[in-house]
Amino acid sequence: MMTTVTKATVAFIGLGTMGFPMAGHLSQQGYQVVVYNRTDATAKKWLAKYQGKQAFSPAEAASQAEVILTCVGNDQDLQQVYLGDQGIVGAAKPGSTLVDHTTASAEIARELESAAKAHQLEFLDAPVSGGEAGAVNGCLTVMVGGEQSTLSKVAAVIDCYAKAVNLIGPAGYGQRCKMVNQLCITGILQGLSEALKLADAAKLDINKVVEVLQHGAAGSWQLSNRASSMTANEFDFGFAIDWMRKDLAICFDEADKLGVALPLAKQVDNEYAKLQQRGYARADTSVLIKQFDDEQR
Incomplete structure (x- = not known):
């Protein structure tokens, strides 16, 4: 007689662009999922698509789970x-593991780890990269700060929506790695924007250029996935300027504390601010190429 193994109950708090599909993968992989979202209609929409239960506060969700995952907006x-009147830390069962996928500061990660330990809980800061497509397709890159023993306990859970999971260091180091990730993307997009303007002026076939360059030293995810859409003036998708500027502000704050100059990132952030004023706040970050629009000169 075949026996069914019941998987752990997992709470997922924050069903935004990333969290919605991430929680969905957990449900599809057989976990008992309890969801909470600040906007009730979004939770209802999730429940219409996936198997699970709805909670009506972070505390209610956390009290029912062994693993509590979060993906919200900011610090x-x-x-x-985590720490409010209806927060996770005060309601989670001792021994539970808390995993935060929000892109936030290293300071808040260390603060949450300290609060978790005081309540006999374990905590990981685990920001992700891969965007909405990575979340939908279950192939995110996860950068983790915390203890290896804690990560080992929840690796199978995170694997449901990740293709790569790496421990970077102690609490806060996942967030610091995500800062490095965002700075790399920022620089690549500026270089790609300039390169595409030159290619266009030289009347090169962009698709042929991408086909040639993506396998060499100039290859990047941005080149392979954004060059054609940038050339086609398509930006109504992907990772919005608003979100990138939020992330860059975190980078600048950390860099100031560490005495590190970020001249290119600050230049790009300034261009993003101008694009926000032009109505592109929710456009994909690759809209950076529009800094070169003739009418803006």
Whole structure:
């Protein structure tokens, strides 16, 4: 007689662009999923698509789970979700593991780890890269700060929506790695924008250029996935300027504390600010190429 193995109950708090499909993968992989989202309609939409239960506060969700995952907006949201009156830390069962996938500061990660330890809980800061497509396709890159023993306990859970999971160092180091990730993307997009403007002026076939360059030293995810859409003036998708500027502000704050100059990132951030004023706040970050629009000169 065949026996069914019941998987752990997992809470997922924050069903935004990333969290919605991430929580969905957990449900599809057989986990008992309890979801909470600040906007009730989004939670209802998730439940219409996936198997699971709805909670009506972070505390209610956390109290039912062994693993509690979060993916919210910023440091302030994390303070409320973890440490507020209806927060996770005060409600989670001792021994539970808390995993935060929000892109936030290293400081909040260390603060949440300290609060977790005080309540006999374990915590990982685990920001992700791969965008909405990576979340939907279950192939995110996860950068983890915390203890290896903690990560080992929840590796199978994270694997449901990740293609690569790496421990970078102690609490806060996952967030610092994500800062490096965002700075790399920023620089690549500026270089790609300039390169595509030159290619266009020289009347090169962009698709042929991408086909040639993607296998060499100039190859990048941005080149392979954004060059054609940038050339076609398509930006109504992907990772929005608003989100990138939020992330860059975190990078600048950390760099100031460490005495590191970020001249290119600050230049790009300034261009993004101008593009926001032109109405591109929710456009994909590759809209950076529009800094060169003739009418803006």
